[in-house]
Amino acid sequence: MKPLAPLxxxxxxxxxSSAFATQYLTVEQxxxxxxxxxxxxxxxxxxxxxxxxxxxxxxxxxxxxSVAWRTIAAYKDNALLGYMVLDDxxxxxxxxxxxxxxxxxxxxxxxxxxxxxxxHGFEIRNANWRRQFxxxxxxxxxxxxxxxxxxxxxxxxxxxxxxGVRRIAAIAQVTLKK
Amino acid sequence: xxxxxxxxxxxxxxxxxxxxxxxxxxxxxxxxxxEKLAAELEAMKAELAANKQKTENVAKTQQQLSTTVAENTAxxxxxxxxxxxxASAVAMAQTGSVSGPQTVISSYGEINYTRPRQANNQAQxxxxxAVIGLTHRFDEKTKMVAExxxxxxxxxxxxxxxxxVEQLYVExxxxxxxxxxxxxxxxxxxxxxSNHEPTAYYGVHRNFVETAIIPSTWREAGFGLxxxxxxxxxxxxxxxxxxxxxxxxxxxxxxxxxxxxxIHQEGQLAKSRDLSMHAAVNWRGVPGxxxxxxxxTGKAGHGTTDGVANDSRVTLWDMHARYNxxxxxxxxxxxxxxxxxVTALNQTLVGQITPVPSSFYGWYxxxxxxVWKTDRYSLTPFVRYERFNTAQSYTDMPQGLGLTPxxxxxxxxxxxxxxxxxxxxxxxxxxxxxQDSSLDRxxxxxxxxx
Numbered sequence: 346m347k348p349l350a351p352l353x354x355x356x357x358x359x360x361x362s363s364a365f366a367t368q369y370l371t372v373e374q375x376x377x378x379x380x381x382x383x384x385x386x387x388x389x390x391x392x393x394x395x396x397x398x399x400x401x402x403x404x405x406x407x408x409x410x411s412v413a414w415r416t417i418a419a420y421k422d423n424a425l426l427g428y429m430v431l432d433d434x435x436x437x438x439x440x441x442x443x444x445x446x447x448x449x450x451x452x453x454x455x456x457x458x459x460x461x462x463x464x465h466g467f468e469i470r471n472a473n474w475r476r477q478f479x480x481x482x483x484x485x486x487x488x489x490x491x492x493x494x495x496x497x498x499x500x501x502x503x504x505x506x507x508x509g510v511r512r513i514a515a516i517a518q519v520t521l522k523k
Numbered sequence: 524x525x526x527x528x529x530x531x532x533x534x535x536x537x538x539x540x541x542x543x544x545x546x547x548x549x550x551x552x553x554x555x556x557x558e559k560l561a562a563e564l565e566a567m568k569a570e571l572a573a574n575k576q577k578t579e580n581v582a583k584t585q586q587q588l589s590t591t592v593a594e595n596t597a598x599x600x601x602x603x604x605x606x607x608x609x610a611s612a613v614a615m616a617q618t619g620s621v622s623g624p625q626t627v628i629s630s631y632g633e634i635n636y637t638r639p640r641q642a643n644n645q646a647q648x649x650x651x652x653a654v655i656g657l658t659h660r661f662d663e664k665t666k667m668v669a670e671x672x673x674x675x676x677x678x679x680x681x682x683x684x685x686x687x688v689e690q691l692y693v694e695x696x697x698x699x700x701x702x703x704x705x706x707x708x709x710x711x712x713x714x715x716x717s718n719h720e721p722t723a724y725y726g727v728h729r730n731f732v733e734t735a736i737i738p739s740t741w742r743e744a745g746f747g748l749x750x751x752x753x754x755x756x757x758x759x760x761x762x763x764x765x766x767x768x769x770x771x772x773x774x775x776x777x778x779x780x781x782x783x784x785x786i787h788q789e790g791q792l793a794k795s796r797d798l799s800m801h802a803a804v805n806w807r808g809v810p811g812x813x814x815x816x817x818x819x820t821g822k823a824g825h826g827t828t829d830g831v832a833n834d835s836r837v838t839l840w841d842m843h844a845r846y847n848x849x850x851x852x853x854x855x856x857x858x859x860x861x862x863x864x865v866t867a868l869n870q871t872l873v874g875q876i877t878p879v880p881s882s883f884y885g886w887y888x889x890x891x892x893x894v895w896k897t898d899r900y901s902l903t904p905f906v907r908y909e910r911f912n913t914a915q916s917y918t919d920m921p922q923g924l925g926l927t928p929x930x931x932x933x934x935x936x937x938x939x940x941x942x943x944x945x946x947x948x949x950x951x952x953x954x955x956x957x958q959d960s961s962l963d964r965x966x967x968x969x970x971x972x973x
Contacts, residue, residue, distance in 0.1 A: 369699070406898045407898075437629075438627040438629065438658050439660075462660075462663075464668075464694065464702075465717075467700075467751040467757070468755050468807040470753070471753060471754070471755050471807075471808070472753075473755065473808060473809065473810055474810045477810055490849050490850055490893060490896070491849060491850075492849070493810075494810035494811030494812075494847065494848045494849065495811060495847045496807055496810075496811075496813075497714070497718070497807065497813040497845045497847060498717060498718050498813070500723070501945070504945070
């Protein structure tokens, strides 16, 4: 199992990085930052069926958008610490790559921004703004204006990233929650 | 593990059985039996090993399959993210890059209806502005931005519309947190100038302070440097074109509507002997809070032959704050501008209706609260109080030619923005002019931005 993990991880990294990415964090750095105690990461092929997608839409108030989600499970020895889900959204004009760290009970542990290239709204990378997501579930407090403060001049970037985190939290609640 | 136990117990049972067979089984037959059992044991071990290998291979294949699936679905989900997002990613010069579209077309527009409360024969509907924007990314560090605008629908010799290039610049990221731009770009002043789409402000018409005092949409041509820091601090520095005092027309009311608006150059054959500098600082360290200030200064005479205001200098500074933690959206701004070295110019304008002021200022406070929201619509009423003066003071003039400063204008605006989805807004408001109630008016507007 162990020698296979870096192989798939490299594949995941190749997807996330690209010729045009101003990468602030790589996938590996993100997972280390979210789960510093973990000594083993394994990709988790996460796929939603139609019933789950409907549930996600009900909880998040947004379409589930994709069937498959790039997920990595974090372990310390044999104990599951949590999950990290990778996703991309468009800010105003440019793609934002981010990662959502989740605990096994589907609450948000940490949000990391991997790439951000808009001319405005860099502040979504600040720890202060990202800290607003910690400890919340898709049920409450993960919406701009209701739990997540807006960044003046970057409303679209804030809204799209917040919606993305809420969607992922809903997916975790429906599929990953123990 | 289980198999070994099974084999072991099987062997034990067999050996036990062997010992309980009738006494006439001789040694040779016993040895043969043991060898047979040993051979069977070896065969079982080999089978076990083969099965283990098979399971590992299956697991490997499964991993590779799931990686391929992940790869494909990542590509699909990225494509879905692109189409799922706002329609800003309409045009793509090249597709394929997972990082996003290279060329993006954006647009915003607003159509306004205004009806003075006491003079419905002056009711007016206007396609206030239609704007097309273009962003093209050359590589991970370089992009260009353009914005083209049509004001008041029709532009021709006989019409009152205007078509203009509002922005046209290139931007390059020098290193993380530091970027430079060159071209025609927006001045980082106030709250509205850089964030002026109809979906970004409350009320049908842009507020007076940021049109009459800060001449939004204010752009200059030159160079700029922008830095961002992890603590939420953003700073801007720039060297650009500035104003041209020689454009001041004392016979027109333009100067009293907006002093700087009447002498801006906007990159149009702009006189550049005298360049201007600007600096701005904005802090967004606390979620929902923005606090900032800016200053812009430059001479405006451009060494005009026989000019009387070659030493004139225009300076404008502002302080602003916005607090938008949740449903509440509070804003406040104070700005003041000065024009020095204009005394001689004013002496040539004696008798005309609009002399050059020495100072002009304005401030406003605005409060908005989102009272209702579904996932598609939202309603946000707001109230704004503005106070501004486009001729707060004049330079000292010779006896008898004294100029009287204008009276502060006080305007209250009450209204609401109704958002439809992410990019469309319907607006309605009522504006009350304390100094001149004949200006009181109702406004309706529709706007969009993507």
